[in-house]
Amino acid sequence: MGENQLPEAAVAREWLSTMTLIRRFEERAGEMYAKAKIGGFLHLAIGEEATIVGSARAMRDDDYLISTYRSHGHAIVRGTNPDKVMAELFGRVDGCSKGRGGSMHMFDLERRFMGGYGIVGGNLPIATGLALGADYQETDDAVLCQFGDGAANQGTFGEALNLAALWKLPVVFMVTNNQFGMGTALARHSAVTDLHKRGDGFGVPGMRCDGMDVVDTYEVTTEALRRAREDRQPVLVEAITYRFRGHSMADPEEYRTKEQVEEWRERDPLETFAARLADEGMLSEDDVKEIDEEAVSIVDEAVAFADRSPHPEPESLYDDIYVFGDQVRGWYTVDERAAGVHRGERERDEPQDGARREQFQAVVDSQDAEV
Amino acid sequence: MATTQDTEQRKASTSNGGGGGTKTLRYREALNEALREEMHRDESVFIMGEDIGVFNGAFKVTQGLLEEFGEKRVRDTPISENTIVGAGVGAAMVGLRPVVELMTVNFSLLAMDQIVNSAAHIRYMFGGQVSVPLVVRMPQGAGHQLGPTHSHCFEALYLHAPGLLVAVPATPADAKGLLKAAIRDDNPVVFIEHEYLYGQRGEVPDDEDHVVDFGRAAVRREGEDVTIVGISRMALTAEKAAQELAEEHEIEAEVIDPRTLRPLDLDTILASVRKTNRCVIVEEGWPHGGVGANLAALIQEQAFDDLDAPVGRVTGADVPMPYSKPLEQIAFPHEPQIVQAVVSTFRDV
Numbered sequence: 001m002g003e004n005q006l007p008e009a010a011v012a013r014e015w016l017s018t019m020t021l022i023r024r025f026e027e028r029a030g031e032m033y034a035k036a037k038i039g040g041f042l043h044l045a046i047g048e049e050a051t052i053v054g055s056a057r058a059m060r061d062d063d064y065l066i067s068t069y070r071s072h073g074h075a076i077v078r079g080t081n082p083d084k085v086m087a088e089l090f091g092r093v094d095g096c097s098k099g100r101g102g103s104m105h106m107f108d109l110e111r112r113f114m115g116g117y118g119i120v121g122g123n124l125p126i127a128t129g130l131a132l133g134a135d136y137q138e139t140d141d142a143v144l145c146q147f148g149d150g151a152a153n154q155g156t157f158g159e160a161l162n163l164a165a166l167w168k169l170p171v172v173f174m175v176t177n178n179q180f181g182m183g184t185a186l187a188r189h190s191a192v193t194d195l196h197k198r199g200d201g202f203g204v205p206g207m208r209c210d211g212m213d214v215v216d217t218y219e220v221t222t223e224a225l226r227r228a229r230e231d232r233q234p235v236l237v238e239a240i241t242y243r244f245r246g247h248s249m250a251d252p253e254e255y256r257t258k259e260q261v262e263e264w265r266e267r268d269p270l271e272t273f274a275a276r277l278a279d280e281g282m283l284s285e286d287d288v289k290e291i292d293e294e295a296v297s298i299v300d301e302a303v304a305f306a307d308r309s310p311h312p313e314p315e316s317l318y319d320d321i322y323v324f325g326d327q328v329r330g331w332y333t334v335d336e337r338a339a340g341v342h343r344g345e346r347e348r349d350e351p352q353d354g355a356r357r358e359q360f361q362a363v364v365d366s367q368d369a370e371v
Numbered sequence: 372m373a374t375t376q377d378t379e380q381r382k383a384s385t386s387n388g389g390g391g392g393t394k395t396l397r398y399r400e401a402l403n404e405a406l407r408e409e410m411h412r413d414e415s416v417f418i419m420g421e422d423i424g425v426f427n428g429a430f431k432v433t434q435g436l437l438e439e440f441g442e443k444r445v446r447d448t449p450i451s452e453n454t455i456v457g458a459g460v461g462a463a464m465v466g467l468r469p470v471v472e473l474m475t476v477n478f479s480l481l482a483m484d485q486i487v488n489s490a491a492h493i494r495y496m497f498g499g500q501v502s503v504p505l506v507v508r509m510p511q512g513a514g515h516q517l518g519p520t521h522s523h524c525f526e527a528l529y530l531h532a533p534g535l536l537v538a539v540p541a542t543p544a545d546a547k548g549l550l551k552a553a554i555r556d557d558n559p560v561v562f563i564e565h566e567y568l569y570g571q572r573g574e575v576p577d578d579e580d581h582v583v584d585f586g587r588a589a590v591r592r593e594g595e596d597v598t599i600v601g602i603s604r605m606a607l608t609a610e611k612a613a614q615e616l617a618e619e620h621e622i623e624a625e626v627i628d629p630r631t632l633r634p635l636d637l638d639t640i641l642a643s644v645r646k647t648n649r650c651v652i653v654e655e656g657w658p659h660g661g662v663g664a665n666l667a668a669l670i671q672e673q674a675f676d677d678l679d680a681p682v683g684r685v686t687g688a689d690v691p692m693p694y695s696k697p698l699e700q701i702a703f704p705h706e707p708q709i710v711q712a713v714v715s716t717f718r719d720v
Contacts, residue, residue, distance in 0.1 A: 095498070097497045107497035107500055119488050122489060124454070125485055126457050129458035130462070133467050134465070136462065159449070163454055
C-alpha cells in the first residue's frame with residue numbers, strides 16, 4: 001500500500017464514501033437479521049469493500065457486472081438505491097427483485113448489474129454468455145464476473161475460462177479470494193493456492209491485486225478490463241481479501257482463530273485508505289466523520305423505506321414466471337373459453353382468499369410482532 | 372458418443388407446390404428448415420453446441436448451416452454442457468435468441484443447474500426485470516442400443532420445473548412448427564426431439580410461417596371408445612396400436628398428442644376423456660413421477676365422474692436402459708402393451 005498513485009481528491013472521496021456506505025449497510029443488515037426483519041441466509045461482505053469498489057470503479061457504465069450470493073455491495077456500488085437493496089432484504093415489494101430473490105439474488109438491469117447468484121460457480125457460464133452477447137452485438141462492452149475462491153473448484157471455472165479464451169470474449173473473471181470457501185480454508189480446498197495461476201492452462205492470463213487496497217484493485221482491474229475489451233483477451237484477477245464476519249450469519253467461525261481475524265482487521269480497507277488520504281492531506285478528520293454520518297443516514301433511510309414498503313400481494317405469487325404472449329397464455333391448460341391472460345392453475349385464477357390469505361396474514365403479523 | 376445412423380442426402384420433394392401445399396420432409400430436415408428460416412428471419416438467432424458446425428451435427432440436424440451462416444452464428448463448442456447452456460442464458464439476457472444443441476438428453480443432466488437454477492428461475496427471482504429467450508434442443512429415446520447413458524426419456528424432469536416450456540414433437544410438421552414457435556417465444560424452452568424420429572418422413576406445410584403454437588394438442592385419430600395420450604415418439608406408437616384395436620378388438624380409440632407438456636392442453640384431453648370415459652397414457656420414460664403419473668392425477672381430479680375405469684399407464688420399464696437388443700426392446704412400450712392396457716380398461720365394468 002502506498003506505492004500506487006492516488007486518484008484525484010473528489011474521486012478518492014467517492015471511493016471512501018461508497019466503501020463506508022457498504023460497510024454501514026452491511027452492519028445494519030446484520031442487525032436487522034438479528035431482529036428477524038431479514039430471513040434466509042445473509043452473507044455480509046464486511047472486509048471486502050475495497051475489492052468491490054476498486055473493481056467496479058474500473059468499469060464503464062455500459063459494462064456488465066455479475067456476482068454471487070454476497071452481493072449487496074455490488075448492487076450499491078453500481079448505483080442501485082440502497083433503499084431497494086434493503087427492501088429486497090426485507091422481502092418487500094419495492095425490493096430490487098420485488099422480494100422474490102432476497103439477499104442472494106440482487107439485480108438491476110438498468111445499471112447492468114446482472115445479478116447475484118446462489119449457486120457457487122453458477123455465474124461464470126452466464127458471464128461468458130453476457131460477454132458473448134456484447135461481442136455478437138459488436139459493442140465494446142466488457143463483463144466483470146466476481147466469484148469466491150470456493151468457486152474456483154467448480155467445473156464451470158475451467159469450462160467458462162476455456163470458452164471465453166477460445167472465443168476471445170471481453171470478460172474479466174475476478175476471484176475474490178477471501179481465504180475461505182465457507183468454512184474450508186484455501187489450503188484445505190485448493191491444491192494450487194495461487195489462484196491467479198489457474199487460468200494459464202486455459203489461455204487466461206492471471207493478475208493479482210491487493211483486495212484490501214482500493215487503489216491497487218482499481219489499477220489492476222482497469223488493466224484487466226482494458227485487455228479484455230481491447231485485446232479480446234479474458235483475464236483472471238485474484239483479489240486477496242478477507243471477510244471479517246462469518247460466511248453467513250449462521251456461522252460460529254470455528255474454522256479460524258480470533259488472532260487471524262484481528263491480524264486482517266489491522267488492514268481494514270476503510271481505515272487504511274482513510275489514513276492514507278489523511279496522510280496525503282486529501283481528507284481531514286472532519287471529512288471522514290462527515291462521510292460516515294452521511295452513510296449512516298442513507299442506511300437509516302433505507303431501513304425506514306424497507307419497513308414502509310408493503311409485502312408483495314399474495315396475488316403476485318405466480319407473477320413473472322413466464323412471459324405471456326400470443327402463444328403462451330398459460331402453462332397448465334389452454335382454455336378457449338377464458339378471456340385474457342389465462343394462467344391456468346385454477347387456484348391462481350381465483351382471489352387468494354380463504355386459508356391461503358389467512359396463512360399469509362398470519363406470517364405478516366408474526367413478522368411484525370417479532371420486532 | 373452418439374452419431375447418426377442415417378446419412379441420406381436431404382431430399383425435399385414438393386408434393387403440392389405453391390402456397391398452402393405441403394412437402395415431404397424427414398424430421399431432421401424439418402428441424403433444419405426451422406433453424407435456417409428463423410436465422411434468416413432474425414439476426415439475433417444463433418446456434419451453438421458440440422459438433423454442430425464442421426461435423427454438421429451428431430444427428431445432422433444442423434447440416435449445412437455453418438456453410439450458410441458462418442462461424443459467428445453457428446458455433447462449435449467445447450464439451451462443456453453446463454457452460455454452453457449458461458452462456459446461452461447470458462446471451463439471452465442481453466437480447467439474443469440462442470438455440471443450444473445438447474447431443475442427448477442424458478448429457479443435459481450436466482446442464483441441469485443452468486437449465487433449472489438459471490434459465491427457469493432468472494425471470495422470477497429477479498422480479499421480472501429480464502426474460503431468457505433461450506431454446507435448448509436435445510434428442511432422447513431408446514432403440515439404438517446406446518445403453519444406459521444415451522437412451523433415456525427425461526421430459527418428466529423438465530416438466531417438473533416452473534419457468535420452462537417443454538416441447539416433445541412427434542412429427543416433422545410439429546418439429547418444424549414448434550421449433551419456430553420456440554425460437555420466437557420469450558421464455559426458455561426445453562425442446563426434446565427423438566432419435567428414432569430423425570429419419571421419419573412426413574408432410575410439412577410449405578410455408579415459412581408454419582408455426583405450431585405451444586399448448587395445442589393434436590388429435591391424431593378420432594374415436595369414441597377410449598382416449599390414448601401418447602408422448603413424443605409414443606404418439607406414433609399409440610396410433611399404430613389404435614389401428615390394431617379397431618381391427619382386432621372393435622375398439623375405436625382417440626389418439627391425442629399433447630405436443631407440448633408446458634403449457635399443457637389439458638382441455639383437449641379432458642374433452643376427449645369426457646366423451647370416451649376411458650384413458651390410457653403412453654410414454655417412453657420411467658413410471659415413477661412420470662408424465663403419465665402427473666397427467667393421470669390431473670384427469671382423475673377433474674374428470675373423476677366421467678371415468679368408467681382407472682386411468683391406465685404404459686411406460687418404459689423401471690430400469691436403466693440395457694444394451695442387449697432384445698432386452699432394450701422390451702424396456703420401452705410397443706403396440707401390444709398399449710393394446711393390452713386399453714383392453715384392460717374394458718374389464719369389470
